[in-house]
Amino acid sequence: MTRPSQELLRSISDEHVLRSLMAGRKLTRAELAVETGLSKPTVSESVRRLVENGLVADTGERTPGGRGKGRVGSFYGLAGDIGVALVVTIAPGGVTAECVDAYGDVVTHVRNRIADAVEVAATLPLTVTEAVAGQRVLLSTVSAADPVDRHTGRLVHLPDSPFLVGELDPVEVLRPLVGEPVVVDNDVNWAAQAEQTALGTSDFAYLYLGEGLGCALVADGEVRRGHSGLAGEISHLVTVGPSGATPFIEVFGELGLRRPGTTAIDVARVGEADPVVLARAISGVVTALVTLADPEFVVIGGSWGPSLLDAITSECARSPRPVPIRVASVAEPSLTGARADALHRLRAALVEASKAQ
Amino acid sequence: MTRPSQELLRSISDEHVLRSLMAGRKLTRAELAVETGLSKPTVSESVRRLVENGLVADTGERTPGGRGKGRVGSFYGLAGDIGVALVVTIAPGGVTAECVDAYGDVVTHVRNRIADAVEVAATLPLTVTEAVAGQRVLLSTVSAADPVDRHTGRLVHLPDSPFLVGELDPVEVLRPLVGEPVVVDNDVNWAAQAEQTALGTSDFAYLYLGEGLGCALVADGEVRRGHSGLAGEISHLVTVGPSGATPFIEVFGELGLRRPGTTAIDVARVGEADPVVLARAISGVVTALVTLADPEFVVIGGSWGPSLLDAITSECARSPRPVPIRVASVAEPSLTGARADALHRLRAALVEASKAQ
DNA sequence: CTGTTCTGGGCAAGACCCCTAACTAGAATC
C-alpha cells in the first residue's frame, strides 16, 4: 500500500489541478481553487511546480474583457508540447491514424483507403507518420479487424476464421515511429468499449456481424478479453445451421455467403439470403452468450447485422431465456472506443509524470 | 478523487498498523514500526488512536522470556470484541454456519445435515444462531446451491433446471439474526473464487458437475456474475446429446440420470452411463466456454465431474481450440471461497471503521 | 554484585503540507 508521506498529499494536489486543467482547458489560479476545492495558496504552489516540470504553462491570456472589476488573472493551461496519443485503426477498408491531445481534441486525422490486405504493411507506416507530423507521441492504441494476442499485440490467425488484414505485428511497426507503449486490441472489443461509455451499462454483449464475425463481452463495466485475448471469437461456435448443428462461420459457407478465395463474409450478398435462416443461426449464438455471460442486453453491430434486427429479435424471443436486442448506437465504434481509451491513458500518463518528480 | 488532507495521511497510517496486526496477531510497537515501515513515534500515535477507538487492545502479554536483553515491550492485538464475519453454506446435504475473525481463524463451526429442501427454512436459522452464539457479526456471506439473483440475493428458479434448496430469501432470513450486510452467491461462483485464490490464475472457467450443473467464469482475476447473477447457468446450453443437439440438462434426462420427481441429477447412477457420451456433451459445453470466454484452462469440480477427467480431456483435445482440463484442487470449495470473501470484507470493514473517526 | 549491552518506547526538533485570514496589486466604477 501507499506510504503516508507528505509527498503523497502534494502529488494528490497536483493531480487535482492537472485534471481540472484537462477538463477546463484554461483556468486562472482562483478558478482552479474553486474547481479543485483546494485553497488558493495550495493551488498557487501546485501550479508553480507543474509549470516548473513543463506540464502546465501560462497561456498568456488575461482575464478582463468584461468580467467585473478586480485584478487581472492569468489563465493557465496544459503546456503545448506536453504530448499526444496516437489512435490507429486497421480494417479491410482502410487505415486511420489520429492524434488526440489531453483535452480530448483530435488534432490530426489521416485516412487512407486500401483495396487489399497486402497494402496494409505499406500504408500503415505512411498513415501514422503523416498523422504524427513531428508531435510528441506518449502512447498509442491500435484497433485491428482481427483477433489480437493479448500479451504480444500480434494478430492471430485462427484456422478457417475470417482473417482480414493479414499477418501483422502492430507493436513492431509502430515502435520505431512512436515508441512505447502500444496497446492493440481487436475492433469488436473497442466497439464494445465505445458502446459501454455511451450507454453506461456494466454487463452486456456486443455481437459484430460484418466481413468478420466477432463478439465482445462487457462484464462489471469492462471489456473482458480472456486469457490470450481471444474471448468472443465465435466463428466456430456451434449453432443452428440450414442442415442442423453447424459452426457459425460454416453457416455462411453453406449459404454461399463467403467471398471466394478469402475467409471473409460477402457482405454485399448477405441480403440475398433468407433472413430467418440467418437469424436462427445468430439466435443460437445469442443463446450461448446469454447462458454463459448473462448480459443485460445484446447489442448488434457491424455492417449487416443491424439490418436483421427484427428477425433476430423474434428468433431470440423464443429462447428459454430471452434477452433484449439492440442496435449499436455509436458511429465509427472501433475508432471511438480506441480513441476514448487513448485519451484515458494519455491523461493517466500525464498525471503519472507529475508524480514522478 | 480524494482530498489531500492531513487526515488522509493519518488514516493511511492507521490502516497500515491495523492490517499488520491482522496478519501478525500480536506485535509490539517496535515490531509494528518495522513491519509497516513507519517511524516509531508515528506508530505509537496510531496505536493510541486505535486503542481509543476500540479496535486495538493491549493483550497484556509482555515481550521477554528469552528474546535477548532489552526493555520489555507490550504486545498489541485486535480488540476481543471487534466482531466477526458469518459464513453460511446451504446445500442439499446440509447447512453450515461459521464465524471467522479478522485473523482468519474459524471461531465457531456448526453443521446440520438435512434430508430434504423443505428442512432448509427451519434448519438455517437454528444453525446460524448456534454459530453466532452472541458474537458481534459485522457481515455475512452465504453460499447457496442454486442460482442467485445478484441484486436481491434471492434464489432464482430457472425452469427445468436443477433446483435444490427451494425458494429462499437468505437476506430476509439472516437480517433479523445478524443485521446487514448479507452477500449471497451461488456455490459454483464461490468455488471458483476459492480456486482462483489457490491458483492465482486470472482467466479460467470452473465447471461444476454434481447434483446441479453450473459453471463460473473468472476473468481478469474476478468471478464475473453477469447482469442478474445468472452467468454460467448452463443447464439449457445446447450441446451434443445421444440423439443430436440437445440442451445440456436434457442429456441427463435422455440417459435416465435425473432423480424422478425432482430436477436434480442422480449422482449415484452417473457412473452407469457411457462416459464417452457424457464426455462428449461436456466437451460441447467446454467448447462454448472456450469460444466465448477464452480461459487459460477449465477446472472440473463437483461430486462426479472429476471422475470423468480422462474422458473429458480426450474429447476436448479434438476440438478446434483445445484447452487444458484440470481437476479442482480446493476441498470444501464453496465454503472456502465464501469464507475467504467474508474475511476480506471483514478486514475492509474494520479498516473503514478506523477511518470513520 | 556491578557494569555493560541491548531493546522498547518516549521526547524534541525539524521539515512539509494544507488551511485561514489578512494583505497587496491593479483594474473598473462611481
Add this chain to the structure above:
DNA sequence: GATTCTAGTTAGGGGTCTTGCCCAGAACAG
C-alpha cells in the same frame, strides 16, 4: 480621486511524518 471588487501573495497556525537522542529496564559478562 475614492471606492469596489477580484487575483494572487504573505503570514501564521495546526497537523503529520521523520530523524536523532534519551531513558527504562532486563539479560549478560566478569
